[in-house]
Amino acid sequence: MHATPTxxxxxxxxxxxxxxxxxxxxxxxxxxxxxxxxxxxxxxRSERYTYIPTIEVLRGxxxxxxxxxxxxxxxxxxxxxxxxxxxxxxxxxxxQVQARPEANEIILINSHDGxxxxxxxxxxxxxxxxxxxVCGQVVEDIRIPHKGNVQGEVIxxxxxxxxxxxxxxxxxxxxxxxxxxxxxxxxxxxxxxxLRFGERAEDQPPPPVTAAQLVEARRPExxxxxxxxxxxxxxxxxxxxxxxxxxxxxxxxxxxxxGCIDRGVSLNRALWVLAEEMRRIRxxx
Numbered sequence: 001m002h003a004t005p006t007x008x009x010x011x012x013x014x015x016x017x018x019x020x021x022x023x024x025x026x027x028x029x030x031x032x033x034x035x036x037x038x039x040x041x042x043x044x045r046s047e048r049y050t051y052i053p054t055i056e057v058l059r060g061x062x063x064x065x066x067x068x069x070x071x072x073x074x075x076x077x078x079x080x081x082x083x084x085x086x087x088x089x090x091x092x093x094x095x096q097v098q099a100r101p102e103a104n105e106i107i108l109i110n111s112h113d114g115x116x117x118x119x120x121x122x123x124x125x126x127x128x129x130x131x132x133x134v135c136g137q138v139v140e141d142i143r144i145p146h147k148g149n150v151q152g153e154v155i156x157x158x159x160x161x162x163x164x165x166x167x168x169x170x171x172x173x174x175x176x177x178x179x180x181x182x183x184x185x186x187x188x189x190x191x192x193x194x195l196r197f198g199e200r201a202e203d204q205p206p207p208p209v210t211a212a213q214l215v216e217a218r219r220p221e222x223x224x225x226x227x228x229x230x231x232x233x234x235x236x237x238x239x240x241x242x243x244x245x246x247x248x249x250x251x252x253x254x255x256x257x258x259g260c261i262d263r264g265v266s267l268n269r270a271l272w273v274l275a276e277e278m279r280r281i282r283x284x285x
Contacts, residue, residue, distance in 0.1 A: 016032050068089050106161055124168060175276075217229075
């Protein structure tokens with residue numbers, strides 16, 4: 001029996017997120033991300049701006065066997081833009097649902113108010129921890145500006161992402177096969193700290209948490225010295241936050257989750273690239 005989807009508001013203050021372990025219905029998606037269903041562009045857009053109907057793209061991918069399991073919508077402080085603002089959908093193929101530890105995902109990002117171009121990315125979803133990964137440089141992003149006749153490009157982009165999932169799976173298998181020494185795990189986490197909190201000079205306060213905290217496992221399944229398990233532990237701790245630490249003034253705190261859609265995608269991608277580069281360096285050694 002599948003659990004009822006719930007709004008995961010803990011992921012952000014200003015982003016509505018809905019996740020489910022069974023495909024989301026359109027009614028469920030509409031309640032969390034109404035901009036997915038916008039029937040046109042925002043009034044602020046010029047005549048040259050081409051409206052790309054997210055819901056029609058989603059319905060087309062459903063015909064190919066993909067189903068939405070997560071939807072998110074950013075907030076807008078401008079009155080009247082909530083129905084048009086940036087949104088993200090993560091879709092998996094029905095045949096992959098819990099058939100193996102990870103499932104391939106197509107990630108759609110779009111808006112109808114000029115906040116972003118239409119984007120399509122490759123991702124992986126890891127069932128044991130509900131981590132949604134964004135694959136870095138393994139698969140080229142599909143970016144389509146809101147100009148001209150774009151319908152053909154949107155459809156072609158979806159199939160380009162689908163065709164390249166083999167490269168994603170090969171990259172993940174390579175990470176699983178590589179064992180990291182403790183100092184290498186710490187080095188990976190140290191680089192992740194810089195990605196999350198920025199580079200720190202010697203005369204600046206340290207990040208709120210340490211590299212040792214980032215490599216801590218939240219569940220037994222994440223224990224292990226492989227690059228893949230190290231990546232998963234660090235990625236989850238970086239993205240979800242909740243770890244105890246100290247502010248620059250020395251006050252106790254818990255790190256915040258990464259909530260912004262753009263920041264979440266870019267940081268997730270950077271962590272994948274970091275893991276892939278470590279795999280390549282070790283393979284060449």
